[in-house]
Amino acid sequence: MALIHPLALALLGAGLAPLLIHLLVRRRGRRLVFPTLRFLVASPARRLSLGRLTHPYLLAARILVIAVLALLLAQPYGTRTPGAERTSSVIVLDQSLSLQAEDSRQSARKAARAALAELGPEQLAAVVVYQGTAQVVARLSTPAACLEALDATLRGSTDGASSPGSAHGAAGLLALRLLQGQPGQRQILWISDFRGDDFESLRRRAAQSGISWRTISVSQRALANDAPAAVRMEQGDGRRLRLWVDRFSDEGSRGEELSWALDATLPQRLEGALQDGRGVEVDLSSEGAFYRVAVALHPGDAVDADDAASFRIPLRTTVRYAVLGPDPEFVVQALQSAVRVNGLGLERWADPAEVQLLVVSDLASASPEVKREVADARRRGVARLLGGALRWQGVHRRLARLHGAGLESLLPVTLHERPLLESVALQEPKDSARVLARFEDGSAAVVLASSGGTEIVLGFPLTGPPRGPGLESWFPSLLEGLVRELIPQALPSQAVRPAPARRESALIEPTPPGDAPVVEAGWVDPVVLEQEGGWARPLAVLLLLAALVEGILARRASVGR
Amino acid sequence: MIRAPALRGRPGSSSGAAASGASLLDPETLTRIGGLELVARHVVQGFLTGLHRSSRRGFSTEFEQFRPYTQGDDLKHVDWKIFARTDRYFVKEYEADRNLETCLLLDTSGSMGFQGGGVGKFRFAAMLAVSLAYLLLRQRDRVGLCLMGDRGPAAIPMGCRPGQLTRIVSLLEGVRPQGNANLGRELEALLRRQRRAGLVVVISDLYDTPEALGNGLALLRQAGHEVLVFHLLDAQEVEFPFHGPLEFVDMETGESRAVDASQAREDYRYQLKRFLESTEDLCAARGASYLRLDTAASLVVPLTVFLAARAAGQRVAIPWR
Numbered sequence: 001m002a003l004i005h006p007l008a009l010a011l012l013g014a015g016l017a018p019l020l021i022h023l024l025v026r027r028r029g030r031r032l033v034f035p036t037l038r039f040l041v042a043s044p045a046r047r048l049s050l051g052r053l054t055h056p057y058l059l060a061a062r063i064l065v066i067a068v069l070a071l072l073l074a075q076p077y078g079t080r081t082p083g084a085e086r087t088s089s090v091i092v093l094d095q096s097l098s099l100q101a102e103d104s105r106q107s108a109r110k111a112a113r114a115a116l117a118e119l120g121p122e123q124l125a126a127v128v129v130y131q132g133t134a135q136v137v138a139r140l141s142t143p144a145a146c147l148e149a150l151d152a153t154l155r156g157s158t159d160g161a162s163s164p165g166s167a168h169g170a171a172g173l174l175a176l177r178l179l180q181g182q183p184g185q186r187q188i189l190w191i192s193d194f195r196g197d198d199f200e201s202l203r204r205r206a207a208q209s210g211i212s213w214r215t216i217s218v219s220q221r222a223l224a225n226d227a228p229a230a231v232r233m234e235q236g237d238g239r240r241l242r243l244w245v246d247r248f249s250d251e252g253s254r255g256e257e258l259s260w261a262l263d264a265t266l267p268q269r270l271e272g273a274l275q276d277g278r279g280v281e282v283d284l285s286s287e288g289a290f291y292r293v294a295v296a297l298h299p300g301d302a303v304d305a306d307d308a309a310s311f312r313i314p315l316r317t318t319v320r321y322a323v324l325g326p327d328p329e330f331v332v333q334a335l336q337s338a339v340r341v342n343g344l345g346l347e348r349w350a351d352p353a354e355v356q357l358l359v360v361s362d363l364a365s366a367s368p369e370v371k372r373e374v375a376d377a378r379r380r381g382v383a384r385l386l387g388g389a390l391r392w393q394g395v396h397r398r399l400a401r402l403h404g405a406g407l408e409s410l411l412p413v414t415l416h417e418r419p420l421l422e423s424v425a426l427q428e429p430k431d432s433a434r435v436l437a438r439f440e441d442g443s444a445a446v447v448l449a450s451s452g453g454t455e456i457v458l459g460f461p462l463t464g465p466p467r468g469p470g471l472e473s474w475f476p477s478l479l480e481g482l483v484r485e486l487i488p489q490a491l492p493s494q495a496v497r498p499a500p501a502r503r504e505s506a507l508i509e510p511t512p513p514g515d516a517p518v519v520e521a522g523w524v525d526p527v528v529l530e531q532e533g534g535w536a537r538p539l540a541v542l543l544l545l546a547a548l549v550e551g552i553l554a555r556r557a558s559v560g561r
Numbered sequence: 562m563i564r565a566p567a568l569r570g571r572p573g574s575s576s577g578a579a580a581s582g583a584s585l586l587d588p589e590t591l592t593r594i595g596g597l598e599l600v601a602r603h604v605v606q607g608f609l610t611g612l613h614r615s616s617r618r619g620f621s622t623e624f625e626q627f628r629p630y631t632q633g634d635d636l637k638h639v640d641w642k643i644f645a646r647t648d649r650y651f652v653k654e655y656e657a658d659r660n661l662e663t664c665l666l667l668d669t670s671g672s673m674g675f676q677g678g679g680v681g682k683f684r685f686a687a688m689l690a691v692s693l694a695y696l697l698l699r700q701r702d703r704v705g706l707c708l709m710g711d712r713g714p715a716a717i718p719m720g721c722r723p724g725q726l727t728r729i730v731s732l733l734e735g736v737r738p739q740g741n742a743n744l745g746r747e748l749e750a751l752l753r754r755q756r757r758a759g760l761v762v763v764i765s766d767l768y769d770t771p772e773a774l775g776n777g778l779a780l781l782r783q784a785g786h787e788v789l790v791f792h793l794l795d796a797q798e799v800e801f802p803f804h805g806p807l808e809f810v811d812m813e814t815g816e817s818r819a820v821d822a823s824q825a826r827e828d829y830r831y832q833l834k835r836f837l838e839s840t841e842d843l844c845a846a847r848g849a850s851y852l853r854l855d856t857a858a859s860l861v862v863p864l865t866v867f868l869a870a871r872a873a874g875q876r877v878a879i880p881w882r
Contacts, residue, residue: 031817034809035672035682035798036768039832043806043821 011070015200018062022055065543088124090175091115092148094168094192096131097454105191109154111191111216116150119143126178129153130171140178168192172202179211187212597614601704625654627783661702662719664755665690668765669710669734671812677856684762685856686793687733691862693762694729696864697721705755706732709747709765711740716754739748741813745773748781757772758785762867763849766793767840768813778847788849790838791863801829 093112095105112127119125125146127137138149179186188206190199194217206213630639632651640653667690673683689705690706697704698721705719706729717728744765751761761781767774781788804823810817837853843853
């Protein structure tokens, strides 16, 4: 947890004021004129000592009120950085008969060791080995422990014959069971030659459970052909296609990584990218929402189709579409469009189920239907709902309503960030923006802005003049704050590029990439500020009321009633 | 001993005409009326329906008795019809219209300035004194006022003229209770000024030494005075409803004392009870009528007790609630 105004914590010292006042007043006692003292005996001094508080609950309530107010002013927030959470990995190692060749088996074991070595010490790992039967070698523990257990198991089975068959299904179930209920990110790393087995059902079950799926392929065929290299491919994060080419020689092995971002421009970029004479040839074809990647290792001249190992890559590119705007109708339109992928130029990009929306709106004026739509999208996991609040501009009064709309977090926005919006230059035909969709009147509906490795899709009204009444005063600032959070680094200035031609009747018209610079489709997840003071206001009100009631009661119970 | 009538009404505490009249005469209501004189008129006219009788016989319209003529009697009082029948001289006597002389002795010490939650002790005492004065003056009795305080004697001499009530009210309106009072000394001084036997009404919280109070009452009784003591207490003095550590300041001496009120409550109440019992016994021993009042009580009670005491000449005991 961090604080926006940490200096406000100094007000916590004021919490001692009620205590001091209480003790000083009580020490002397309240003065009361009385007709006679003849019937009163002075109390011993110890009875009036500091050790006994007369109204402890009232004192505690007063101190607590001041403390809560100080925390409110400090504005605590939490940071949630994706990727910083602990990852639980299960390495599934194929030791079936299809990997009879010792080199192939050693290559698989080496890949498993390398994968374990890559994991940080804070990560959790487990190892499942299968051939005719599946066996959990190591349950979730540290990678070092898993590596030790794996070595012990493999040493014991070096000379043993492999049992026939391939229990990859059982191994997959074991892996899923190991990861069941684990917090944080979860992944399965499958090391196999992927021959003869169908992993699609396992992959789908993993996806349904939110478990990422990575594979390392050990090409037996290439080794069988005495090829001096092996290739393994990983597409686990769904953002990049990575090929590792291990080249073997008498001096040892040397790895090389080939990496491409998985997006709509991948075929174009792969065309010619892999014809580099390094012994690797990749053929990419489209199959609906998947790409089929055929990789062949050939030391020689031509590509032998039989030698090509094919991989079916789901394009799990997550398109995060930021719907920015308080216009509820547009929010609904964007939600429905994105879910159906029937427009907005997204259909070429992604599997519908992988679309995520970043809805930024307070939905304060939205109708119940709109809120139901948003809630439904959130329930299906295709939308996140972020809210923004303009600090010190009366928007704090909206916080309760923001939370009432089911917002996940709040973004504080400050007015002094307004120049950033101008520098971002998102409005057409500014340089770094690309119009992805238009309204019927031709104005920009969705704009893609990119900077470095970060990409943001912005919607109305950031793409055009605000349309709703009363929004000019605060909503642009909200967007500024959002842009600042999502694009932390300053956007470089680029040359002005002419706007693409508009189609008069087009509601949705994707803009062809043209000669736009190649960008990575993956997003850098924004660090989302989570306002943690939402509970403080009602608590402060309750405490104030309690203190007031307590004070009245104490007053009545005291002198001069 | 006379038992006081059940007229200690608080607003809304009882039903019937008595309760209704009592509610009209409670101190809170009277405070809203305004000046003391108006309060007195309201109290007396609303309460009193009869007259009190003189204890001296004389020559008036109400026949009392016949007695034999003696030398010096006026011949005009001789009943000649009896002389014609019996050939003896008899004088016809009637009930006298002689005025009662009442001295109102009001405590103005600092302790009388305490106001817990009601009208305050001194305000209550002033309303009671003026009401009594109006009642007496309405019967053409002579009434005087004497203030007991440390600022020297302040008194309104006996009188029954129409302006007497105004003078009493003016004096009381200008008084602010302060200082310390010596009841015994004041009673002795009163005895020196008031040689003719009459009624002495003491209105005080009686925070004095029992010896001084007893000596003063004894001297008054020896001189033939009838003494009626109204002992005023505020409800907070009796209940002591305070909590926590407090610094009590004596209203008469200015002395302060740190007391944990919660712990001292029981002891205070016990000491006060002993004080009240001893004071009541002291008054009884000296032949003085004693009535304890709290400032929330109706003025009906002291007026009733006053008339009862005046008529019967006996000591009055009012059970403390």
